Amino acid sequence: MNHQENEAHRLDAADPGHRHLFHVPPAEGGRYPEVAYLAGNSLGLQPRATRTELLADLEAWSRLGVEGHLEAERPWLPYHELLTAPAARLVGALPTETVVMNSLTVNLHLLMVGFYRPAGERTRIVIEDTAFPSDSYAVRSQARFHGLEPDATVVRLRPRPGEENLRTSDVVEFLAAEGDTVALVLLGGVNYLTGELMDIPAITAAGRAAGAVVGWDLAHAAGNVPLSLHDWDVDFAAWCSYKYLNSGPGALAGVFVHQRHLGDPDLPRFEGWWSTEAATRFEMTPVSRPPATVEAWQISNPPIFAMGPVRTSLELFDSVGMPALRERSLRLTGYLERLLDEVTADRPLTVVTPRDPQRRGCQLSVRIGVGGANELTKRLRHEHGVIADAREPDIVRFAPVPLYSTYHDCWRVADALAATVETR
Numbered sequence: 152m153n154h155q156e157n158e159a160h161r162l163d164a165a166d167p168g169h170r171h172l173f174h175v176p177p178a179e180g181g182r183y184p185e186v187a188y189l190a191g192n193s194l195g196l197q198p199r200a201t202r203t204e205l206l207a208d209l210e211a212w213s214r215l216g217v218e219g220h221l222e223a224e225r226p227w228l229p230y231h232e233l234l235t236a237p238a239a240r241l242v243g244a245l246p247t248e249t250v251v252m253n254s255l256t257v258n259l260h261l262l263m264v265g266f267y268r269p270a271g272e273r274t275r276i277v278i279e280d281t282a283f284p285s286d287s288y289a290v291r292s293q294a295r296f297h298g299l300e301p302d303a304t305v306v307r308l309r310p311r312p313g314e315e316n317l318r319t320s321d322v323v324e325f326l327a328a329e330g331d332t333v334a335l336v337l338l339g340g341v342n343y344l345t346g347e348l349m350d351i352p353a354i355t356a357a358g359r360a361a362g363a364v365v366g367w368d369l370a371h372a373a374g375n376v377p378l379s380l381h382d383w384d385v386d387f388a389a390w391c392s393y394k395y396l397n398s399g400p401g402a403l404a405g406v407f408v409h410q411r412h413l414g415d416p417d418l419p420r421f422e423g424w425w426s427t428e429a430a431t432r433f434e435m436t437p438v439s440r441p442p443a444t445v446e447a448w449q450i451s452n453p454p455i456f457a458m459g460p461v462r463t464s465l466e467l468f469d470s471v472g473m474p475a476l477r478e479r480s481l482r483l484t485g486y487l488e489r490l491l492d493e494v495t496a497d498r499p500l501t502v503v504t505p506r507d508p509q510r511r512g513c514q515l516s517v518r519i520g521v522g523g524a525n526e527l528t529k530r531l532r533h534e535h536g537v538i539a540d541a542r543e544p545d546i547v548r549f550a551p552v553p554l555y556s557t558y559h560d561c562w563r564v565a566d567a568l569a570a571t572v573e574t575r
């Protein structure tokens with residue numbers, strides 16, 4: 152074992168994290184029994200508690216049938232309420248502002264029903280040029296839905312030539328200069344490709360000062376960085392739960408709507424029987440009476456067996472707490488950055504994620520000199536048991552997740568990259 156690997160083991164002993172609470176997949180290649188899992192930004196690992204908790208909910212169904220709605224240990228009718236408080240704490244919201252429902256892009260559309268209302272000169276939607284494709288497609292289809300031309304309606308903000316990341320000041324200046332044509336700003340809190348953490352409060356303030364509505368896609372931010380959506384005056388936000396929130400593939404997503412919009416009768420929403428006040432749900436009346444909470448955005452009765460894993464995971468985040476996770480995340484990501492700096496120094500590799508820890512979460516993205524990101528991650532996996540995520544043609548993303556990643560995982564990434572990528 153070399154000196155650096157010993158150092159990694161020493162750091163793990165001193166700062167162990169919560170790996171024991173998760174299932175870590177076995178490795179198919181390399182020298183270690185388990186994979187070095189750096190793809191938690193794509194799909195988080197399974198908490199050990201998830202299966203037991205899910206089985207308990209299934210057991211209630213087998214034992215109680217329809218009576219489980221009221222008589223299950225965790226009754227199904229108000230089940231979603233169990234997720235509300237921990238989700239609210241996770242994103243810095245009031246419980247009345249937060250609900251778990253549907254999936255992310257569906258929620259973005261449901262929110263845009265009310266929050267994207269182009270009128271007169273104010274029609275444009277601002278996103279980032281490196282927006283996740285689903286968000287690009289969503290806003291373009293919203294433009295078409297309103298009879299607008301997507302190319303003329305969607306503004307894609309780009310970094311300055313030669314730079315990898317958007318400057319907050321450039322976004323703020325754009326909004327000051329052209330904000331009166333902007334109906335909606337919808338950016339990713341942490342960019343999925345570069346790992347850049349945007350200055351959410353500054354951009355929210357600039358967008359709102361310009362008269363636009365400001366929403367955030369927090370797919371890569373929720374469970375990764377501390378958030379204070381209420382205090383930051385964000386209009387609305389949505390996030391998925393299968394990345395950092397470890398709730399399983401396609402897991403239910405989260406929604407935030409700021410208190411000032413709750414109960415606003417002039418804000419359009421699509422409704423179903425879950426949009427009405429819970430106490431009135433079974434009156435079976437033709438007209439709804441929605442509560443003055445974000446629950447008015449719910450439509451259908453939620454899938455209980457999909458809510459279970461989100462509940463288990465949110466309880467885990469609640470017990471560890473985002474402040475502690477962020478502290479460990481800064482240590483772990485800083486460590487990976489130092490190791491990557493050594494490897495990239497004499498190889499055609501560049502870290503494109505901001506170097507300032509305050510401008511990023513736990514993901515470090517590496518641009519590889521030539522194309523072939525898929526090929527490289529395949530080799531990392533099969534030859535070294537390192538699981539990373541490729542974005543063709545030339546970005547490989549590594550996310551040391553503070554809940555379950557280790558310093559030794561980080562060391563394995565650097566060691567595998569050094570062995571796989573030729574020096575210049």
Ligand SMILES: *Cc1c(COP(=O)(O)O)cnc(C)c1O
Nearest residue numbers: 254255256283285343368370391
């Ligand atoms: C992962 C991700 C999505 C995925 O959308 P789903 O509706 O969950 O399939 C959308 N937007 C961003 C920014 C993402 O990172």
